[in-house]
Amino acid sequence: MIEKGKGGANTLTGLNFEKKVDFLDLLKGIKGYAIRKSAQKAGSEVYFNKTLVARCFKKHDFYKFLEENNIDWTKLVSKKLLPDDALLVIVRETLFIIEVKYQQGAGSVDEKIQTCDFKRKQYLKLVKSLDLKVEYVYVLNDWFKQPGYKDVLDYIDSVNCHYKFNELPLAWLGLPNEGK
Secondary structure, eight states: OOOOOOOOSSSSSSEEESSOOOOOHHHTSSSSEEEEEEEESSSSEEEETTEEEOOOEEETHHHHHHHHOOOOOGOSSOOOOOSEEEEEEGGGTTEEEEEEEESSSSSSHHHHHOOHHHHHHHHHHHHGTTOOEEEEEEEEEEGGGGGGGGGHHHHHTTTTTTEHHHHHHHHHTOOOOOOO
């Protein structure tokens, strides 16, 4: 990550994140990927070489997806969680909750990244009837590599949540790479 520099998703193996990024724009920048907004379904459909591989839901779109599947979220959880991106990888039957956290100084994000276990369990409740697995992942910038974050990063691992620095590998998500 380069401060005020240029970068992007021009890698073959993953999505490179910067301060403010649109997940779907990163995917569109990789050869073979196309994004389509469906008039009938919530969110966006993600295609690789013309094959549907995933669906992506931002914020309130996730609740439209639940509604499509006759899930009344109000009977399962007491408050909406609004994901940066919720990516349903079809072949893995897995919903990835992707939260991008970019920090350049101490602040409220410090506590926010400690909530992944609770949020993951809330998402599990919401998609239980669909038999989906849920993976909760933070994409963090280098700020979080400081020694003062060791305990919280260890905690994230200990509760079966995940974090990646600056990049989200396509293979880790179960999405195809160029040439495969």
